[in-house]
Every structure is written in structure tokens, then in C-alpha cells.
Amino acid sequence: MTSVSATSTSTSTSVSIALSSDPTPAPQTRHSTFPSATPSAPPLQSPHEVTPRSNGDHKNQKKPGELPECGKYKHVFAVHSIPRTSTLSHDSVDAPSFIGFRNLMVLVLIVGNLRLVIENYVKYGVLVHISGAEFRRDDLKMFCLLYCLIPAHLFVGFLIELVAAYTARGDQAKNKKSDNRNPGLRSYWRIIALAHAVNATLSLGVATWVVYYKIHHPLIGTFCEFHAVIVWLKQLSYALTNRDLRDAFLEGAPTPRIYQSCPYPRNITLRNLCYFWWAPTLVYQPVYPRSPTFRWPFFLKRVGETIALSIAIWFLSAQYAVPVLQNSVAAMGKLDVAVILERLMKLSTISLIIWLAGFFALFQSGLNALAELLQFGDREFYTDWWNSCSVGTYWKTWNKPVNHFMRRHIYAPLLGRGWSNRSASIIVFTFSAILHELLVGVPTHNIIGVAFAGMIFQIPLIAITVPLERMRGQGSIIGNAIFWISFCLVGQPFAALIYYFTWQAKFGDSSRVFKL
Incomplete structure (x- = not known):
């Protein structure tokens, strides 16, 4: 009697009772306000998701990373419930972070260089002695003159x-x-x-x-x-x-x-x-353009950096570069390619460190100190040349004062006279090559054309790396790698070996040149 009266009370109530008595209830979408008209299969569960209790109690839901509650049966929860990809696979949805590998590479670099420092000390001891530089008096007179x-x-x-x-x-x-x-x-x-x-x-x-x-x-x-x-x-x-x-x-x-x-x-x-x-x-x-005020703290910091880095360059040259150069003379004389390559790669590390220290001392510290003293406003002496994806970009960004001179007084006038970009660039690099040979060959008394050839060789390197720079992704990476290889391995260390060898052939032992 009770069920009949309940059924005749209202249609909606009977529908409600009928749905509640259905053994397979239709799932409801969490963010939808309208119930589904037809029953559907339950959604896929996450690897550690457990079906909630029928009373809708959310207090028992587990936080991410916690093991699910399976009641009495602890070994039955589904570990493999959805398809997933490996983290390093190309079809992975989320790109992984490589900060840990970066930290590892930094540690390996530090440990490797510390090993070289210890090896150098065990083998040679301290080569730098504060006993006065061996400068000839005539050289000092000519310098002052x-x-x-x-x-x-x-x-x-x-x-x-x-x-x-x-x-x-x-x-x-x-x-x-x-x-x-x-x-x-x-x-x-x-x-x-x-x-x-x-x-x-x-x-x-x-x-x-x-x-x-x-x-x-x-x-x-x-x-x-x-x-x-x-x-x-x-x-x-x-x-x-x-x-x-x-x-x-x-x-x-x-x-x-x-x-x-x-x-x-x-x-x-x-x-x-x-x-x-x-x-x-x-x-x-x-x-x-002028800066508004003179800042004493900024000026003193830049001067201190310049002095400290100059001392560091001198020490690195005497303690690490000179022994490598001295040990390479015999191999250069015998044309022992294997030993020369080993010396070249060993010299490349210290050469790069010295060059980076010199770059920072000159362009960041020295020129900024001078600019602060004169309240010179435009201090863009360089840009991010280390990210260069082509050799041409490097030469445009690492030494802005020289680049400004070349563009204003050589490159732009040649274009104005009807020269092509390529022809004007060749003239600019030829002019720069002559200056490099003067700066290296004249002080070492060996004008052998190595510095000149190194600058001229930049022209085909630019032609090779410019198309790579225009490519995105792998092309830019390859261009940057070519820049660093040509700069660190083939460029400066090789030139240093040749000029040192020619100096030795002409003047003999020059190790005392680097003493303090």
C-alpha cells in the first residue's frame, strides 16, 4: 500500500526511485550542471586513483604521491592503468628539465680543471716568482717615448x-x-x-x-x-x-x-x-651622450676588477700556458701530429680562460671604468657574442668599438659608392687582417702572416655559418658549435703555438719573459 501511494504521488518521484534502484548508475560529469541522458562507461582512472566510496566522502581521497587504500588487499591496486611515454622520448608530452645535467657538467668541469691545477703543481711547482720583471732598460725608454x-x-x-x-x-x-x-x-x-x-x-x-x-x-x-x-x-x-x-x-x-x-x-x-x-x-x-653623475663605488670596483684580472692573466700565462708551449716545441720541430694535437687541445683550455679573463678585464671592467671617469654614456661595448650562431654575428657583437669604426668609415662608404655587401665585407676583413698581423707579428718580430690568414679565413666561415643562423633549432646549435670550435681549438691556440715556435727559433728560450 505504501509503494502504490508513493508511485501515484508524482511522476518525478517514481523516476527518481527507479533510477536509484538501477544497479548501474550513470556517471555524472563533475563540471556539468546537466546529468547525462544515457549511461556511459566510467572514465579512465589515474595510476593510483581509487574509486571513491558511495557516500561521496572526499576526506578519504589520497594526495598525489600517496599509496592508495585498497583495504585488505594491498597488492592489487593498478600501477599500469594508462599509456605513458618515456621522459626522454620525442613524443613525450612534457619536456623534461635538464638542470641536474647542467649542474653535473659544471661539477665535472670544476673537478677536471682542479685535477689539471694539481697536476701542474706536482709537475712544475710554482713558476711565478715576484723577483722583478726582466725588461731591458732600452725597452722601457722606448715605451715611454x-x-x-x-x-x-x-x-x-x-x-x-x-x-x-x-x-x-x-x-x-x-x-x-x-x-x-x-x-x-x-x-x-x-x-x-x-x-x-x-x-x-x-x-x-x-x-x-x-x-x-x-x-x-x-x-x-x-x-x-x-x-x-x-x-x-x-x-x-x-x-x-x-x-x-x-x-x-x-x-x-x-x-x-x-x-x-x-x-x-x-x-x-x-x-x-x-x-x-x-x-x-x-x-x-x-x-x-653623457651619464648624469660620477659614481665612486662603481669606478673603484671596475678598477679593482681590472687589476685583479690582469694579475690573474699574468699568473695563468706563466704557470700554465708557458709549460704547454715549451713542451710543444720539440713536437713542432719533428712535425709529430699526434703530440701537436694533444698540446693544442691542452692549450685550448687555458687559452680560452685567459682570453675570457682578458675580455672581461678590457670590455667590462676597463672600458666601464674609463667611461665612468669621463661620464661617457654609451657603454654598449659588446653584446651577447657567446650566443652567436654564425661567425659573422660574433664579429659584429664582441667588439663594438671596432665594429662601429669599420661600419661607419669603411663598410658604409663602400656601399655608398656602389660596392656589393660581399665585396665591402671582404675589404673590411682584409683591413682587419692587416691590423691583426701588425698587433701580433710586429711585437713578436715574426711577420709570418698567420694572424692575417686567420682573419681572411673568417670570410668562408661566415659564408658557411650564415645559412645555419637563419635556420631554427639544430641549425643555430650547429652554427654556434662551429663558432666555438673555430675560435677555441683552431684559432687562438694554433696561432699561439706557431708564433711561440717561430719566436723560439729566432730568439731561443723566452720563459723568463713571463716572470713577475
Whole structure:
């Protein structure tokens, strides 16, 4: 009687009772507000998921990582319930993290280098002795003489520009719009250009002759030649920039907005020249961006870094590089390829460390200290060259001051004269190759063309790696690997071996050169 009255009460109630008495209840979607119209199979369970109790109690659900409750039967829960892929497989859904392998590689690198340090100490002891550097007195005299005389050519260039500015100011006073209408004035500008060329040539030529014939110590010679090349490049930029500023002044042509605070010929002053002389750039501008204040802590930190890294470079050269070079001389003489390759690979590690320390000391510490002292604002002396996917990108990013000079005074003018990109690039690398040979061959008194050939060899390497740089993924990785291999294994260590061997053949033992 009770069941009949319950059935006749309402249709919905009877439907509810009928559904509740069904032994296979229809699953309900958790996030859906409407029940499924037809029964469906229960969803797949996770590896450790257990069917919840019928009373809907969520307190008994396990957290991730906990073993499921199987009641009395502990060995029956499903471990393999869904298809899964291996973590390192290509079809894996989630990319794994390799931070652990990175940490392992760092540890292996540290342990491997510590082993080399211990091996070096056991085999050679301490090779660096603070007993005074063995510099000849004549070398020191020539160094001081060149350091004072080389910048004098900058002031000769200033006098030349002072005469040119006086002439240009007088010509403008006569309302002459362009020197193209005055053949005599154009000839005068050619004389100015010739005077600059003679002055710059004497600056670099005399310094190179003195370093090659009068300075024996390669380290002192390197400093002198490096200084001479820097001042020579500054002379060229000063002359070429003021020539264009002079032409724009006579023709009334616009110049960059930043120059408006010091337009031509007001920039032809000793103060302006002296700032450019010391500024950490090879490109002349009448006005540079300036930093607002001078920061003593920043300046002292950069100076301290420069000094510390310079000492570290000296120590690494004397303690680690020199023994490897000395032990390679016999193999070089016998052309023992296997031993040469072993020496080359051993030298590549210390060479890379010395080069990276030198890069940081010069571009990050030294130039930033100088820029802070002069409140020079543009301090992008390099960018992330270590990520270069082509050799060409490396040469554009690792030494921005030289790159700016090459692009502004060689590459861009050649393009303006109708040269192709490839031809202009070849000219730029040829010019750079000559400078590299001067910087390496002249101080070591061995102009054998190795540094020149190394720079020329960059041209085909660029052609090979540029297409790889344009590719994504593996192409970029291969391009970066080619850059590092050519730079670390084939480049600097090989050149160091050859120049050291030729030095030994010409002058004998040079191990004392590196003593403190």
C-alpha cells in the first residue's frame, strides 16, 4: 500500500526511485550542471586513483604521491592503468628539465680543471716568482717615448683641422654654398686630406718601426703597437668625420640632432679633441651622450676588477700556458701530429680562460671604468657574442668599438659608392687582417702572416655559418658549435703555438719573459 501511494504521488518521484534502484548508475560529469541522458562507461582512472566510496566522502581521497587504500588487499591496486611515454622520448608530452645535467657538467668541469691545477703543481711547482720583471732598460725608454709621442699626431691633426675650419668659415662668409662651385677650394680640401694621410701614416709607421727594431720584449711591444693602432684609428675617424661636417657646414645640409649643441666648426677645440682622445670609442663625434653623475663605488670596483684580472692573466700565462708551449716545441720541430694535437687541445683550455679573463678585464671592467671617469654614456661595448650562431654575428657583437669604426668609415662608404655587401665585407676583413698581423707579428718580430690568414679565413666561415643562423633549432646549435670550435681549438691556440715556435727559433728560450 505504501509503494502504490508513493508511485501515484508524482511522476518525478517514481523516476527518481527507479533510477536509484538501477544497479548501474550513470556517471555524472563533475563540471556539468546537466546529468547525462544515457549511461556511459566510467572514465579512465589515474595510476593510483581509487574509486571513491558511495557516500561521496572526499576526506578519504589520497594526495598525489600517496599509496592508495585498497583495504585488505594491498597488492592489487593498478600501477599500469594508462599509456605513458618515456621522459626522454620525442613524443613525450612534457619536456623534461635538464638542470641536474647542467649542474653535473659544471661539477665535472670544476673537478677536471682542479685535477689539471694539481697536476701542474706536482709537475712544475710554482713558476711565478715576484723577483722583478726582466725588461731591458732600452725597452722601457722606448715605451715611454712612444707613449708620449704617438698622441702628438692627434694634435697635429687638430692643427690641420683648425686651418680647414678657418678656411671654411671664411668661405661661408663670402656666401658660397658649396665647394663644388669653387675648384680652387676643392683642391685645398685635397691638400687637407693629404696632410691628414701623411700625419696618420707617420704615426703608425714610426711606431711600428720602433716596436719591431728597437723593442725586444713582446709584452712591451704589444702595448706600444696596440696604443699606436688605437690612436691611428682615432686620427682617421677625426679627419673623416670633420671632412663631412665641413661639407655639411658649407652646403647647409642637416647633421644629427645630437650635434646641435656643438656644431661645426665650434667643435674644433683642444678640449673636444682631448675628450675624444680618452673616450672609450674609436668613432669621433662632436657630442657624445653623457651619464648624469660620477659614481665612486662603481669606478673603484671596475678598477679593482681590472687589476685583479690582469694579475690573474699574468699568473695563468706563466704557470700554465708557458709549460704547454715549451713542451710543444720539440713536437713542432719533428712535425709529430699526434703530440701537436694533444698540446693544442691542452692549450685550448687555458687559452680560452685567459682570453675570457682578458675580455672581461678590457670590455667590462676597463672600458666601464674609463667611461665612468669621463661620464661617457654609451657603454654598449659588446653584446651577447657567446650566443652567436654564425661567425659573422660574433664579429659584429664582441667588439663594438671596432665594429662601429669599420661600419661607419669603411663598410658604409663602400656601399655608398656602389660596392656589393660581399665585396665591402671582404675589404673590411682584409683591413682587419692587416691590423691583426701588425698587433701580433710586429711585437713578436715574426711577420709570418698567420694572424692575417686567420682573419681572411673568417670570410668562408661566415659564408658557411650564415645559412645555419637563419635556420631554427639544430641549425643555430650547429652554427654556434662551429663558432666555438673555430675560435677555441683552431684559432687562438694554433696561432699561439706557431708564433711561440717561430719566436723560439729566432730568439731561443723566452720563459723568463713571463716572470713577475
